[in-house]
Amino acid sequence: MALQWMILAYVVAAEAAVAIVLTLPSPRAIKSRIVSLISLILQPSLFIIPFAGFQLLDIYWKNEHRLMCTGEICTAAERDRYEKSIYKAQRNAVLCIGACLLYWCIYRICKYHRDIQSMEVVEKRYKDE
Template sequence: MALQWLILEYVVAAEAAIAVLLTLPWPKTIRSRIVALISKLLQPFASLIPFAVFNLLDLYWKNEHRLKCSSEVCTEEERVHYERSVYKAQRNVILCVSVCFLYWCMHHICKYHKQIKQLEDVEKKAKDL
């Protein structure tokens, strides 16, 4: 179980690094090459969205069927275990949502860069006429 969360942690770190690379002010030639490379990487990264959503649904199901430890019958050890599991679940929800959000950000940043390039090409053609 911990392997899937480790994978999502690395994916979030990689997506954040890529998003930073996309937003840095590069010269036009370098920026266009970075955007082209990232655009090609977005298609394989899209397979992570269903993985994150599946894990999110799994967390929801586990939260709905988790044994509550709020009565006086629970020992201190059981209460600590319950609180830790809740904190881990919250962290994992943030990971799943971060994967989806960062993918969306990268997709739109690449899309906007492509649109800007197309508009610059149209402007260049209009100036040449």
């Protein structure tokens, strides 16, 4: 199970790096090449959405079937273990939501850039006429 979270963490880190690269100011020629390269990568990397969704369902299922450790029947060690598992579940849920949100942001940035390029082409065509 830890391998899945490690993979998801690396994907989120890579998505964050790509989002930063996309938003950095750069010359128009370089920016268009970067956007076209990332646009090609976006479709195969769509697997992250169902993967993160499945992980969220797993977190939900485990949360619903987790043994509650409240009251005087729990020892301090059991209570600490219970709280640690809750914190890990919250961290992993934020990781899943972050993966989906970053993918959507990258997709929208690329789409906006392509729309701007097509509008510039149309504007240039109107100016030439």
